[in-house]
Amino acid sequence: MKAVLLSGRRLKAALCDLTKPIKERLIITPLLAPDEQVSEAEASVDVRLGQKFKVPRRTKLSQLNHLDESHAKNIERYKDETFVRIGDYFVLHPRQFVLGETLEWVHLPHDLSAYVVGRSSWGRDGLIIATALGVHPGYSGILTLEVSNIGEIPVYLWPGVTIAQLFIQQVVGSEIGDSDRSEFQGSTEPRSADAAEADRRIIETFRNSPWPS
Amino acid sequence: MEAYGVEIDIKLATARQRCQALHAHASKLETQLYASPGARVVKEFVERASRQLLEFLDVEATNPELELLEPREREIRIHRTCKLVPFLYQVLGILGGAEINLTPAELVLPLRRSLRNILPHAEILLRSGPDLNYSILEIADDIRQFFSETPLAPVTENLPSPLYVMSIPLVEANEVLLHAILAHEAGHGIYDDKRLADQILPRIEVPKEQIAQLARTIASEQREATEQKNKTMTFPLQEIALRDLLTQVVTGTISSWVTELTCDVLGVMIFGPAYFFAFIHLFSTLAMLDEASQSHPPPRLRVGLMCSCLRHRFSLKEVDPRIDDLIGKWEVVGREDVKQGRGEFSLALNSVSPRILILIEEVVAAAVPETLAYSSSQLVDDVNKILPLLKENVPAAEVVRHSHSGLEPPEMPHLLNAGWVLLLARFQEFRENLPAQIGTDALASQKQLNKLLLKSFELAEIKRRWTEVANQAKG
Numbered sequence: 001m002k003a004v005l006l007s008g009r010r011l012k013a014a015l016c017d018l019t020k021p022i023k024e025r026l027i028i029t030p031l032l033a034p035d036e037q038v039s040e041a042e043a044s045v046d047v048r049l050g051q052k053f054k055v056p057r058r059t060k061l062s063q064l065n066h067l068d069e070s071h072a073k074n075i076e077r078y079k080d081e082t083f084v085r086i087g088d089y090f091v092l093h094p095r096q097f098v099l100g101e102t103l104e105w106v107h108l109p110h111d112l113s114a115y116v117v118g119r120s121s122w123g124r125d126g127l128i129i130a131t132a133l134g135v136h137p138g139y140s141g142i143l144t145l146e147v148s149n150i151g152e153i154p155v156y157l158w159p160g161v162t163i164a165q166l167f168i169q170q171v172v173g174s175e176i177g178d179s180d181r182s183e184f185q186g187s188t189e190p191r192s193a194d195a196a197e198a199d200r201r202i203i204e205t206f207r208n209s210p211w212p213s
Numbered sequence: 214m215e216a217y218g219v220e221i222d223i224k225l226a227t228a229r230q231r232c233q234a235l236h237a238h239a240s241k242l243e244t245q246l247y248a249s250p251g252a253r254v255v256k257e258f259v260e261r262a263s264r265q266l267l268e269f270l271d272v273e274a275t276n277p278e279l280e281l282l283e284p285r286e287r288e289i290r291i292h293r294t295c296k297l298v299p300f301l302y303q304v305l306g307i308l309g310g311a312e313i314n315l316t317p318a319e320l321v322l323p324l325r326r327s328l329r330n331i332l333p334h335a336e337i338l339l340r341s342g343p344d345l346n347y348s349i350l351e352i353a354d355d356i357r358q359f360f361s362e363t364p365l366a367p368v369t370e371n372l373p374s375p376l377y378v379m380s381i382p383l384v385e386a387n388e389v390l391l392h393a394i395l396a397h398e399a400g401h402g403i404y405d406d407k408r409l410a411d412q413i414l415p416r417i418e419v420p421k422e423q424i425a426q427l428a429r430t431i432a433s434e435q436r437e438a439t440e441q442k443n444k445t446m447t448f449p450l451q452e453i454a455l456r457d458l459l460t461q462v463v464t465g466t467i468s469s470w471v472t473e474l475t476c477d478v479l480g481v482m483i484f485g486p487a488y489f490f491a492f493i494h495l496f497s498t499l500a501m502l503d504e505a506s507q508s509h510p511p512p513r514l515r516v517g518l519m520c521s522c523l524r525h526r527f528s529l530k531e532v533d534p535r536i537d538d539l540i541g542k543w544e545v546v547g548r549e550d551v552k553q554g555r556g557e558f559s560l561a562l563n564s565v566s567p568r569i570l571i572l573i574e575e576v577v578a579a580a581v582p583e584t585l586a587y588s589s590s591q592l593v594d595d596v597n598k599i600l601p602l603l604k605e606n607v608p609a610a611e612v613v614r615h616s617h618s619g620l621e622p623p624e625m626p627h628l629l630n631a632g633w634v635l636l637l638a639r640f641q642e643f644r645e646n647l648p649a650q651i652g653t654d655a656l657a658s659q660k661q662l663n664k665l666l667l668k669s670f671e672l673a674e675i676k677r678r679w680t681e682v683a684n685q686a687k688g
Contacts, residue, residue, distance in 0.1 A: 018613060022605040030610040031621070033683075051318075051671065062687040083246070083318045086675060107607050107671065129468075140606050140648075142668075185648040186606055188664040 027107035050101035124199035126151020141187035251338030319671035349398035392492035485587035487629035517547025533552030599631035610672030622673035
């Protein structure tokens with residue numbers, strides 16, 4: 001499979017095309033200022049910071065050990081959910097980490113994929129937003145953003161500001177029915193994941209018998 | 214006399230301490246996040262009132278002119294103001310359960326917008342509670358009334374009116390579709406504000422003759438019982454007193470029933486079939502259909518009235534034959550005679566005749582302008598435009614309404630109706646479209662539908678508000 005990056009003009013055309021069945025449409029909704037968020041001169045869509053945050057509750061969480069299955073499954077319970085309305089703010093302190101979300105719901109047809117890149121203007125203030133987050137064809141949901149402040153000064157996070165860019169590319173060779181099978185599919189809020197789910201059993205085996213017999 | 218002096222000093226000191234504690238507690242809530250604008254109103258009111266009360270008590274403690282009063286008079290004077298302290302504690306208690314994480318915050322602004330379409334100055338405070346019950350309470354009037362006899366009455370001047378406290382069950386906070394029941398609660402606000410009782414109640418005939426007959430029967434039964442036992446029985450109530458009592462009970466029952474029935478019709482008017490579907494989901498115990506109480510009419514009567522209203526207002530066949538069929542089945546239930554219960558309820562039931570039910574529909578239709586009512590064409594449009602998005606697991610934040618305009622955010626009743634039609638008529642298609650990761654069993658699918666609707670509320674409201682603010686900024 002090879003991928004072709006969509007231009008701003010192609011993106012606009014795809015977003016405005018309401019003739020296709022919903023499943024086959026590129027939907028990024030709501031676009032609050034479409035002309036500013038999708039510029040013909042650029043090859044990306046600006047996405048905004050959403051209203052929900054998940055903050056790890058440090059006082060209840062002793063460690064993150066992904067080999068411990070029960071711990072990995074309970075990770076969601078050790079996060080406080082906070083809803084910050086547009087017009088209000090969330091202060092992210094130095095070295096603090098929080099899960100945020102895109103305001104927009106992203107729906108990709110089977111032949112488009114995307115990757116999310118934090119806007120450099122935020123990065124220059126010490127804010128790191130996701131790290132090359134890949135979005136697979138067929139994904140439908142909000143995008144969870146991993147946000148950390150690696151600077152020295154607390155940063156106000158204002159829901160509604162443009163925070164990242166979405167680069168969308170055409171996937172050649174995919175077929176209808178190919179669809180993202182990630183556990184994030186259909187997310188309506190920021191979500192954690194069981195990072196070691198796929199590898200847990202094999203690492204566990206290594207752990208129990210470190211030397212070949 | 215001396216005891217009064219000590220009592221006054223203690224009362225003043227206690228009231229000042231409590232007032233300080235109240236003010237400190239209210240100030241601490243500054244860091245708390247609330248979902249509703251009404252919560253801030255309540256918090257600021259308590260802060261303002263407790264501060265002014267404290268100032269008043271400080272002056273009172275050192276006012277030399279008060280020495281001229283008799284101790285008893287002075288005690289009454291102090292008490293009149295001190296009684297505000299426990300009242301303010303109660304008002305502050307309303308904020309419990311209104312925190313942003315205990316309420317579906319996404320729902321608050323769309324709900325407020327729907328209510329304000331009809332009552333432009335209404336403010337709401339949505340809270341969740343441990344009771345499995347939905348309720349609404351207007352508090353601004355009560356607060357004003359309570360303060361009116363005190364020197365602090367001016368502190369209530371800035372309170373919005375009406376100020377509604379709406380409570381939803383905590384365990385169902387995210388069951389968005391069931392929240393369509395709030396249309397009935399909003400109906401209570403409209404019923405009071407537009408004084409609909411004045412247009413309906415005077416037209417109801419209280420069955421005086423039947424009440425007299427019932428009073429005669431009860432009195433005669435009591436007389437017979439007394440004559441037979443003759444020793445331990447109390448003296449029977451006089452027939453005339455019994456008649457007065459029964460008249461009071463029956464008129465009270467009729468008044469409460471008419472309120473509930475009118476609010477049901479208001480619910481259907483402003484939220485369409487979504488309100489009815491939420492109602493039957495919450496009151497679907499068929500065995501209780503004929504159970505009445507002094508405050509609520511038998512559900513069968515309510516079902517019958519709402520079905521009739523739905524038939525008059527909506528072309529349900531056009532929406533979906535399965536929805537039409539479902540309403541048809543409930544119509545049959547509603548058309549059956551209510552099984553007669555206790556005497557006074559039978560009398561109330563006879564008074565709320567079919568003529569009165571028609572009158573209720575007419576009064577409501579006149580009270581809610583057609584532009585604000587949820588119409589049949591809107592329902593069809595919502596099923597054609599919103600439902601397909603939800604069916605494909607996409608929140609409906611923007612839809613094409615008219616060919617000449619761009620994408621528009623749908624309002625609360627539109628989303629709820631599309632959601633209910635999807636659940637009741639096309640749920641299988643929705644389930645089949647869901648990714649396997651979400652889970653394809655009915656419960657997981659229903660949970661996802663509720664989440665999608667909540668997301669739709671959130672995103673549609675942001676879109677609408679953004680457009681409004683952008684237009685304001687343009688001047």
